[in-house]
Amino acid sequence: MSRYDFSSIEKKWRDHWQANPIQDENSDKPTHYCLDMFPYPSGEGLHVGHWRGYVLSDVLSRYKILQGYHVLHPMGWDAFGLPAENHAIEHGIHPAVNTAENIRTIKRQLKEIGAVYDWDREINTTDPAYYKWTQWIFVQMFKKGLAYEKDMPLNWCPKCKTVLANEEALGGECERCKSGVTKKMLRQWMLKITAYADRLLADLENLDWPEKVKKMQADWIGKSYGAELDFEVENSDQKIRVFTTRPDTLYGATFMVMAPEHPLVARLVSAEQAEAVKDYVQRAASRSSVDRMSDKEKTGVFLGCYAINPLDRDMKMPIWISDYVLADYGTGAIMCVPAHDERDFEFAKKFDLYIRQVIIAEGEDANKPLEEVYTNDGLMINSGRFNGMNNRQALEEISQEAEKMGIGKQTTNFKLRDWVFSRQRYWGEPIPIIHCPTCGIVPVPEDQLPVLLPDVESYLPTDTGESPLAAVTEWVNTTCPTCGIAAKRETNTMPTWAGSSWYFLRYADPHNDEQLAGSEALKKWLPVDYYVGGVEHAVLHLLYARFYTKFLYDIGAVEFEEPFVKLFNQGMITRHGRKMSKSIGNGISPDDIISQYGCDALRLYELFVGPPAMDSDWDDSGIEGVFRYLTRTRKLFNQYKDNTIEATPEMTRLRHLFIKDISQRLDNLTMNTVVSGFMEHTSTLTDLAKKAGGIDAETMDALTIMLAPFAPHLAEELWQMRGNKDTVFANEWPKYDESQIKSDTLNLAIQVNGRLRGQLTVDANASKEDVLSQAKTELAKWLDGMQIVKEIYVPGKIVNIVVKQ
RNA sequence: GCCCGAGUGGCGGAAUUGGUAGACGCCCGGGACUUAAAAUCCCGUGGGUUUCGACCCGUGCCGGUUCGAGUCCGGCCUCGGGCACCA
Numbered sequence: 001m002s003r004y005d006f007s008s009i010e011k012k013w014r015d016h017w018q019a020n021p022i023q024d025e026n027s028d029k030p031t032h033y034c035l036d037m038f039p040y041p042s043g044e045g046l047h048v049g050h051w052r053g054y055v056l057s058d059v060l061s062r063y064k065i066l067q068g069y070h071v072l073h074p075m076g077w078d079a080f081g082l083p084a085e086n087h088a089i090e091h092g093i094h095p096a097v098n099t100a101e102n103i104r105t106i107k108r109q110l111k112e113i114g115a116v117y118d119w120d121r122e123i124n125t126t127d128p129a130y131y132k133w134t135q136w137i138f139v140q141m142f143k144k145g146l147a148y149e150k151d152m153p154l155n156w157c158p159k160c161k162t163v164l165a166n167e168e169a170l171g172g173e174c175e176r177c178k179s180g181v182t183k184k185m186l187r188q189w190m191l192k193i194t195a196y197a198d199r200l201l202a203d204l205e206n207l208d209w210p211e212k213v214k215k216m217q218a219d220w221i222g223k224s225y226g227a228e229l230d231f232e233v234e235n236s237d238q239k240i241r242v243f244t245t246r247p248d249t250l251y252g253a254t255f256m257v258m259a260p261e262h263p264l265v266a267r268l269v270s271a272e273q274a275e276a277v278k279d280y281v282q283r284a285a286s287r288s289s290v291d292r293m294s295d296k297e298k299t300g301v302f303l304g305c306y307a308i309n310p311l312d313r314d315m316k317m318p319i320w321i322s323d324y325v326l327a328d329y330g331t332g333a334i335m336c337v338p339a340h341d342e343r344d345f346e347f348a349k350k351f352d353l354y355i356r357q358v359i360i361a362e363g364e365d366a367n368k369p370l371e372e373v374y375t376n377d378g379l380m381i382n383s384g385r386f387n388g389m390n391n392r393q394a395l396e397e398i399s400q401e402a403e404k405m406g407i408g409k410q411t412t413n414f415k416l417r418d419w420v421f422s423r424q425r426y427w428g429e430p431i432p433i434i435h436c437p438t439c440g441i442v443p444v445p446e447d448q449l450p451v452l453l454p455d456v457e458s459y460l461p462t463d464t465g466e467s468p469l470a471a472v473t474e475w476v477n478t479t480c481p482t483c484g485i486a487a488k489r490e491t492n493t494m495p496t497w498a499g500s501s502w503y504f505l506r507y508a509d510p511h512n513d514e515q516l517a518g519s520e521a522l523k524k525w526l527p528v529d530y531y532v533g534g535v536e537h538a539v540l541h542l543l544y545a546r547f548y549t550k551f552l553y554d555i556g557a558v559e560f561e562e563p564f565v566k567l568f569n570q571g572m573i574t575r576h577g578r579k580m581s582k583s584i585g586n587g588i589s590p591d592d593i594i595s596q597y598g599c600d601a602l603r604l605y606e607l608f609v610g611p612p613a614m615d616s617d618w619d620d621s622g623i624e625g626v627f628r629y630l631t632r633t634r635k636l637f638n639q640y641k642d643n644t645i646e647a648t649p650e651m652t653r654l655r656h657l658f659i660k661d662i663s664q665r666l667d668n669l670t671m672n673t674v675v676s677g678f679m680e681h682t683s684t685l686t687d688l689a690k691k692a693g694g695i696d697a698e699t700m701d702a703l704t705i706m707l708a709p710f711a712p713h714l715a716e717e718l719w720q721m722r723g724n725k726d727t728v729f730a731n732e733w734p735k736y737d738e739s740q741i742k743s744d745t746l747n748l749a750i751q752v753n754g755r756l757r758g759q760l761t762v763d764a765n766a767s768k769e770d771v772l773s774q775a776k777t778e779l780a781k782w783l784d785g786m787q788i789v790k791e792i793y794v795p796g797k798i799v800n801i802v803v804k805q
Numbered sequence: 806g807c808c809c810g811a812g813u814g815g816c817g818g819a820a821u822u823g824g825u826a827g828a829c830g831c832c833c834g835g836g837a838c839u840u841a842a843a844a845u846c847c848c849g850u851g852g853g854u855u856u857c858g859a860c861c862c863g864u865g866c867c868g869g870u871u872c873g874a875g876u877c878c879g880g881c882c883u884c885g886g887g888c889a890c891c892a
Contacts (some may be wrong), residue, residue, distance in 0.1 A: 003844070171889080212809065212887080219808080222891065244892060257892090298890085322890095329891045336892085342806085343890055415891050538887085608830070610817065614810090615885085619817065625830040631845090664821090673819070676829035683829095749825035754873040756825055792872055798824045802872045 003627070004634040006598030010713040014114060022116065022729040023065060032069040033525045034061045035504055035564075037533030037541070038076045038123075040496075041102040042083060046109050047587040048606065048618060049573035049580045055606040056570055056671065057532040058115040062709035063666060065116070066733040072525050073116050074507040076123035077103055081496040082160060082176055085427035088459045095427045095459070099126060109590060114599050114712055121510045125499030126427075130506065132450035133516040134498050135432040137548065139443045140555055142433070146192040147421065149441065153261070153285075153327075154420055156184035161461035162424045163188055165495065166417050167220075167540045175540075183285070186465050189422040189431055189492060193547050197221055197414045199561075200546055209567040210613075216538040222415025227399050228331065229408040231256065231307040234316065238264060240307055243330030243413055246337065247402060248395035251383040252358035253335035256307045256319045257300065257347065260284040261327035268319065270304025277301050277321060284323045298324055298347045310407050311384065311398075322347065330413050338373070345373040358383050359391045419544070421495060426459045426468045428493030436480035436487040445481050451489070467491045500541050501548040504528050504563055516557065527560045535569040542567070568669065571615040573606075580618075588618060600711035601627040607671035607710070629679050630714055633707070636686055636695075637718045643694030651688050652740060654681060655699045659736035662706050678707065697722075702734040750775045751800040752782045760799065768793050775799040 036057045039050065061073040077099075084095035084102075091098075103124070110117065123130055141147040155164040157174040163186060168175040193200075201221045204214045226245035233240060240256065258265060260281045269277045280301040300322030309315035317335070324343055325334055338348035339357040348355050357370045359378045366381050380386045386394045402408030422431060430451045432444035444451055454475040456468050469491040470476060480487040502516065509521035527549075542564070549563040572579060575586040593602045604626040610616030647655070658681040665674045682703065689695045700722065708715035708728045719728035748760045748771070758778055762771050772791050776783060779801060786803035793799050 170887095215809070216887065219888065224891075226892085242892080246892080324890045324892095326891065334892045341892065343892075346890095413891075535886090608817090617817075619831065621831055622817070623831095628845090629830090635845095661821095670819095672817090673829080676819070679829055747825090751825085751873075754824095754871090759825075790872060792824095794824060798873080800824085800872050 004631045004714075006600060006630070006713070007595075009717045010114065010598055010600065013713045013716045014111070016716075017727075020727070022727050023070060027070040029068055029070040031072065031524055032061075032064045032530070033072045033528045034064065034530045035073070035507070035528045035532070036075065037531070037537065038078050038500070038503060039106065040078050040081055040083070041099055041106055043087065043098070043102050044582045044587070045102075045105050046590060047580045048590050048593065048602070049587075051113060051590055051602070052573050052606050052609075052612070053532045053534065053570040054110070054113060054115060055603050056568070056612055057530070058113065059603075059607070059666075059671070059709045060530060060532075061116055062712060062729065063733070065729055066705060066708065066731060068732065071116070072121075072507065073118065074121040074123075074510075075110060075115075075117040075119070076121075076503060076507070077125065078496065078500050078503070079103070079124050079126040080428045080494075080499055082425065082427070085425060085459055088427070094455070096126065112594055112599055113590070113603070121507050123503060123506050123510050125429075125503065128450045128452055129513065131429045131499065132513075133506070134429050134494065134502070135444070135449050135451060136446060136516065137502060137552070138494070138498070139432055139446060139449070140557075141191060141551060142443050144551075144555070146195060146551065148190055148192065149187055150190050151185065151187045153183040153185050154188055155181045156186075156465075157181055160425070161463060163420055163422065163465075165420045165497075167419075167543070168495075184465065188420055189433075189490075191419040191421045191547075193419045193544075194414060194416055196547050196550050197223070197416050199550055200416075200543065203546075203550075203562055207562060207567070208565060210535075210569055213535065213538045213542065213567065213569065217543055220416065220539040220543065224413050225410070226413065227402060227408050227410050229310070229335065229402055231310065231317070231335065231407075233268060233319070234306040234308060236268065236305070238268060240264060240319070240333050241331045242333045242335045243411070244335055246340065246395065247399045247408070248380070248386075248391045249337040249340050249358055250309070250311050250335070250398055250402070251380075251386075252337040252339050252356045253309055253317060254315065254338060254354045254356050255317045255336045255344075255348070256333065257322045257325045257336055257344075258303075258319065258333040259325040259327035260321050260323055262321070262332045264333075265303065265321055268303050268305050273302055273304035277303060280321060287323075298322060298343070298350050300324075300347065300351065302351075310402070310405065318353065320347075320351070328417060329415065339370055340374055342373050342375065356382055419547075421498075422492035423495050424465055424467045425461055425493055426453075426456060428496065429453070429498055430469065431490045431492050431494060433490035434478060434480060434487050435490065436483060436485065438485060439480055439482045439487075442480055442482050442487070448481070453493075467493060469493070497541060497544045501544045502552070504531075504545070505552075505558065519559075522558055526558065527562060528564045529566060531564040531567045532570060533567075534572070568613070570612050571610070573609065573616055573618050575618045577617060593623065597623055597627045598630075598713075600714050601630055604630070604675055604710055608675040610672055612669055612671050625679075626675065629675075629682070630711060632686070633682055633703075634714065634718070636682065636689065637700070637704075637721055640689055640695045640700070641722050644697045644700070645692055645694035647696035647699060648688065648692050651685070651692065651696055651699055653743065654684055654688060655696075655702055656736040656738075656740040657681070658685075658699075659702055659706065659734045660738070660741060663733070663736065666709075674710070678710070701731070704728055705731045705734055746796050748775075748796075749798045750778060751798065752779055753802055754800060757782055768795075771799060776801065 034057050036054055061071045064071045079099045084099045087098050088095045138147055155169040157164055157179055159177045159179040160174060169181045172181050174181055201218060201223055204217055224245050226243055227247045228241055228243050230239045230241050300320045303319045305319050306316040307319055309317055336344040338344040338355040340359055358381060360366055360381050361378045377391050380389045380391055380394045399410050430453055432449060432451045434442045436442050454472050456472055459468055476489050478487055478489050505517045508525040509517035512518050545563050550561050552558045553561045578584055578586060580587040601623055605623040608626055661677040662674055665677055704715050704718045705728060716728050744764050745761050746764050749756055750758050750760050760775055760778055771793055788801060788803050790802035
């Protein structure tokens with residue numbers, strides 16, 4: 001038997017499904033929405049690493065179809081973004097042209113995977129009919145005060161020449177080009193995602209998502225509980241407000257540090273220190289965040305003035321500025337407790353500031369000098385009437401005390417910052433805003449949406465912080481929709497995340513031009529039941545999409561608060577241990593694999609390569625194994641398709657075991673072991689068939705149906721080979737009966753003192769005494785001359801005889 | 806520094822959650838078929854000792870619990886990932 005002719009089989013069924021879809025669009029079955037994170041249509045096309053998630057979601061979709069669901073499994077394009085724009089800059093070709101070309105390639109590739117994508121629902125974020133609604137959402141946010149303009153120091157990527165959101169500038173590096181990010185003072189559009197911080201955090205709890213992703217989001221939102229406290233400044237009527245999570249350490253606050261950008265710095269600085277402070281502030285402003293973070297040692301300058309510790313008014317706290325205090329977290333100023341905070345300790349050591357210990361480990365000598373920072377819990381010392389109290393309790397009581405004194409209140413703080421939403425680039429949705437000299441900021445009226453992205457002469461970004469759109473004067477100059485006088489359009493565009501923050505809604509009703517999606521369609525399909533994609537979007541796309549959904553819920557546009565019920569992150573496929581990419585030259589094109597082995601084999605290997613949630617290394621010869629399996633299965637059906645016999649007891653038992661193993665493993669998403677299961681059980685079936693001279697119809701049916709989600713082309717072929725006229729997907733997933741799996745005999749391991757000494761086959765109904773006496777006969781040579789201490793029998797598993805000399 | 810993962814044959818990985826470690830596959834070796842090769846099929850394949858019946862040792866390291874530990878507990882080591890001055 002030679003290798004099976006996959007190419008004609010696969011072509012035949014692809015064409016057949018195109019003409020005869022396996023699902024009825026008007027079905028009234030219960031619905032299931034299985035979604036892939038839609039791709040950016042990169043010029044590199046897809047490599048086999050991308051396919052891992054797509055195969056997984058396709059298998060799950062087909063499984064759901066066989067379980068009687070009407071499944072929505074759509075695909076589309078997240079097509080705004082820098083690569084297309086950079087390509088345009090280099091070649092002078094409009095990004096839309098290049099993007100369309102890339103989409104054609106990837107769409108062809110996706111069709112060859114044999115996926116059940118519903119191409120009638122294809123969406124493209126750069127389509128004006130789509131981004132009309134992206135802009136509409138922005139206008140709604142503006143109306144609710146959630147989109148606002150602000151001057152602030154922002155992450156600026158000098159290479160991409162645009163501002164970046166905090167989420168795009170992790171570790172001070174541009175998410176796209178890895179350049180060091182600098183700060184630039186610019187007037188930018190912001191989205192008030194912080195207004196949703198509490199809900200975004202609280203609702204994580206109920207999501208069926210990987211714990212890792214939930215934790216990453218929770219950390220990113222970063223809620224902390226503490227108090228805001230006001231400190232008087234000596235010889236001044238100014239007060240400095242700080243945020244602290246440790247009010248219990250208030251007696252140990254011996255100095256204070258403010259961010260260099262803090263508005264009070266200029267007012268408080270003494271004449272003697274003015275020069276030094278000015279230098280420091282300027283230097284801090286000019287340094288990139290990478291620079292600032294790479295500092296090994298703390299830096300700072302004394303302001304020349306003192307704050308007063310409210311609980312110990314004799315304690316004069318020198319006020320410093322330092323860039324280790326962040327201007328945009330808390331109040332931009334901190335009380336420093338060097339004895340109990342590592343950073344404050346380091347700062348105090350560097351500048352020789354007073355350290356006062358206020359918490360001590362239980363049982364420790366209070367007079368022993370503090371040698372290193374103590375951050376654990378303990379008992380209060382040097383803290384007036386709180387001495388001897390547990391510090392956790394002191395935290396409560398000192399907070400209350402501060403509140404009573406009118407100098408503080410309990411509060412919470414978030415690490416999450418508002419979302420910098422404008423980009424100084426061409427290839428994005430224009431922000432639908434008009435600047436009018438008399439009316440100010442006016443949103444484009446909804447009936448005038450979309451604001452079309454105009455053509456430009458040059459796509460080059462500028463250094464001025466202005467988008468290339470600013471040069472298109474005939475587009476920029478418009479009239480105010482409110483008062484009608486000459487006005488100018490906003491020239492910034494939206495970040496690429498804008499379109500992807502709500503696309504999953506659009507698939508439900510992709511051609512609606514009245515609403516972003518009709519409520520009937522939304523009710524039918526949403527929220528997404530199963531979302532499959534890479535972990536790299538843990539705090540970007542997934543957080544933004546949750547925010548958008550909550551906002552749309554608040555304005556009544558959708559009826560659910562969380563977009564994705566269940567999330568699965570597939571692992572990366574590497575080659576020689578490295579991520580596949582064109583620049584490294586280790587990418588493997590699915591096109592080549594398909595022409596050599598067919599897409600069913602590729603699908604199976606994508607699953608067999610390793611546990612779906614873990615990274616796996618692509619092995620060129622590994623696919624041989626699954627290909628051989630498909631060949632053997634084809635051969636088996638060729639041989640026995642007409643030899644249907646009565647099921648032998650062994651065959652019946654195998655069928656139930658086969659169904660159980662595949663079903664359970666599939667439900668657990670351990671796809672690699674599903675493939676193992678197919679191989680193992682099909683091999684057993686082959687042996688049984690040889691012995692019996694045929695296979696029963698029910699077993700052949702079950703195998704074919706179970707194979708269908710994994711190798712749909714071959715399964716459909718096998719189904720047809722046996723004379724069936726309908727599609728294999730019209731069947732129901734086969735069921736198993738546990739009682740049919742039980743065998744008449746049990747194979748037991750027998751041990752002496754926990755060491756394996758043999759095997760025993762016993763009747764399944766044998767009594768404990770019976771089994772033990774058989775085992776002892778078998779173990780005679782090990783028990784001879786020994787005293788039996790204990791006899792253990794775990795039914796169906798093991799016998800262990802414990803002996804001693 | 807902090808927070809997650811993960812360490813099992815030559816390799817990718819299984820192990821029904823405390824019960825026969827190494828399923829399934831790759832690679833490799835032997836055989837059948839063939840003029841030959843490819844393809845296919847069968848057998849072998851953790852290490853060691855061996856009187857060929859079997860016996861020792863083996864899941865990163867050290868210790869513990871248990872009749873029994875890859876799995877549970879305590880302490881380390883290594884690798885991968887995430888966050889990183891958030892007061």
